Amino acid sequence: MRMRECRIWDRERECMDREALRALQGERLCQTVKRVYDNVPMYRKRMQEKGILPDDIQSVEDIRYLPFTDKPDLRDEFPYGLFAAPKHDIVRIQGSSGTTGMPIVVGYTQNDVDVWTEMAARSLTMAGCGVDDIVQVCYGYGLFTGGLGMHQGASRIGSMVIPMSSGNTSRQIDILRSLGTTVLCCTPSYGLLIAETILEKGIDPKTLKLKAGTFGAEPWSEKIRERIETLLDIDALDIYGLTEMGGPGVSCECLFKQGMHVNEDHVIPEIIDPETEEPLPYGEKGELVFSTITKEGTPLLRYRTHDLCRLTDAQCECGRTTVRMDRIMGRTDDMLVIRGVNVFPSQIENILMSIPGATPHFLLTVDRVGPTDTMEIQVEVTNEIFGDTVASLQNFSKVIKERVKSTLGLSAVIKLVPPKSIPRFEGKARRVTDLRKL
Numbered sequence: 001m002r003m004r005e006c007r008i009w010d011r012e013r014e015c016m017d018r019e020a021l022r023a024l025q026g027e028r029l030c031q032t033v034k035r036v037y038d039n040v041p042m043y044r045k046r047m048q049e050k051g052i053l054p055d056d057i058q059s060v061e062d063i064r065y066l067p068f069t070d071k072p073d074l075r076d077e078f079p080y081g082l083f084a085a086p087k088h089d090i091v092r093i094q095g096s097s098g099t100t101g102m103p104i105v106v107g108y109t110q111n112d113v114d115v116w117t118e119m120a121a122r123s124l125t126m127a128g129c130g131v132d133d134i135v136q137v138c139y140g141y142g143l144f145t146g147g148l149g150m151h152q153g154a155s156r157i158g159s160m161v162i163p164m165s166s167g168n169t170s171r172q173i174d175i176l177r178s179l180g181t182t183v184l185c186c187t188p189s190y191g192l193l194i195a196e197t198i199l200e201k202g203i204d205p206k207t208l209k210l211k212a213g214t215f216g217a218e219p220w221s222e223k224i225r226e227r228i229e230t231l232l233d234i235d236a237l238d239i240y241g242l243t244e245m246g247g248p249g250v251s252c253e254c255l256f257k258q259g260m261h262v263n264e265d266h267v268i269p270e271i272i273d274p275e276t277e278e279p280l281p282y283g284e285k286g287e288l289v290f291s292t293i294t295k296e297g298t299p300l301l302r303y304r305t306h307d308l309c310r311l312t313d314a315q316c317e318c319g320r321t322t323v324r325m326d327r328i329m330g331r332t333d334d335m336l337v338i339r340g341v342n343v344f345p346s347q348i349e350n351i352l353m354s355i356p357g358a359t360p361h362f363l364l365t366v367d368r369v370g371p372t373d374t375m376e377i378q379v380e381v382t383n384e385i386f387g388d389t390v391a392s393l394q395n396f397s398k399v400i401k402e403r404v405k406s407t408l409g410l411s412a413v414i415k416l417v418p419p420k421s422i423p424r425f426e427g428k429a430r431r432v433t434d435l436r437k438l
């Protein structure tokens with residue numbers, strides 16, 4: 001920590017006595033269960049199947065009896081099936097990257113927006129952000145929750161917000177210098193790109209006003225943290241969130257950087273064994289599961305994030321009493337996060353299947369060159385295509401490249417390979433090589 005005061009946004013809640021917090025969670029959980037039972041047919045059905053009624057849930061310990069929710073449920077119930085508030089009370093829609101071809105949306109009542117805003121305000125305060133700060137938000141604005149989420153949080157604090165959205169690094173840096181940005185919000189990979197570009201431009205970080213950054217929406221490592229901190233001479237903090245729980249700010253690190261404080265008065269975190277679905281005690285690694293306990297628009301019970309993580313309830317030096325989560329250690333499913341976009345290998349298969357002459361046999365290699373994720377897809381083509389002229393092969397790979405770009409929003413290097421050259425698998429296929437050293 002760079003010798004700065006450790007600020008707390010909502011001392012009453014963030015430093016709450018744990019027993020009182022558990023009681024509050026229990027109370028809010030009961031209300032949420034009642035709400036979804038009464039308003040969401042899917043939950044009513046699932047609870048009936050499990051033979052439980054809302055009244056059976058008496059305290060936070062009873063959470064283990066509740067049904068899980070998973071991403072496919074959001075897709076199946078798309079768009080409004082999981083809404084637990086009347087549409088006239090919904091004031092906002094946000095969604096998952098959207099570019100993944102699996103649209104999911106969540107609805108917010110005004111109270112939901114306020115809660116999310118509070119979570120982001122708490123997070124930014126952890127980075128030392130206050131009314132005198134200038135916050136540059138370089139997450140994308142739109143359905144993606146990053147941009148608007150951090151924007152709202154910074155506004156709530158009363159900081160000066162610069163809504164840059166992502167991209168145009170040179171301009172980001174010009175603004176950062178000329179306006180005297182003190183807090184940066186973006187993905188860690190973009191943070192690193194900004195830092196390295198500043199270095200390339202020969203700008204001395206000491207001449208900048210920047211003091212901290214909250215970086216999230218994708219996995220990163222201590223190594224990357226060190227690099228960003230050294231290059232920019234700032235505190236670089238990890239912030240976690242997901243659309244299903246509201247957005248960024250579900251948890252965030254304080255300046256002690258010992259894991260992310262979970263906003264437990266709004267969400268209940270659990271770690272489960274992804275195979276048996278049994279809850280695991282603090283300290284053990286497993287799948288992170290969240291239940292919303294204040295959400296009105298789209299409350300979710302035991303939402304399986306597929307993120308691998310560990311929780312601890314050890315007291316943090318900052319004074320907050322909330323449970324902290326480790327850096328995300330990976331995912332239980334095969335979803336990749338490439339440049340912040342969720343990519344499933346099955347989507348690539350689908351793309352290839354839709355192009356005559358391509359086969360579903362492919363190998364995906366993800367790497368990181370400097371701060372940028374790269375994606376290379378080796379595609380096995382049919383004999384017919386392979387025997388074609390060089391020009392038409394080039395053309396063919398261009399078609400695939402464009403299809404990938406329009407479906408995933410990501411550019412990839414396409415390599416066409418001869419028939420039967422990609423290994424076949426007898427068990428689970430392993431089509432993905434992730435060379436990123438996180």
Ligand code: ADP
Pocket residue numbers: 095096097098144145215216217218219220238239240241242243244305307327328337340341342
């Ligand atoms: P999308 O990226 O599809 O818009 P979300 O933003 O809701 O959807 O993505 C949430 C996911 O992003 C999380 O489940 C997790 O895998 C990843 N994520 C978010 N923040 C972090 C973080 N700080 N560290 C690692 N992974 C993160």
Ligand code: ZN
Pocket residue numbers: 254255256261316317318319320
């Ligand atoms: Zn702390």
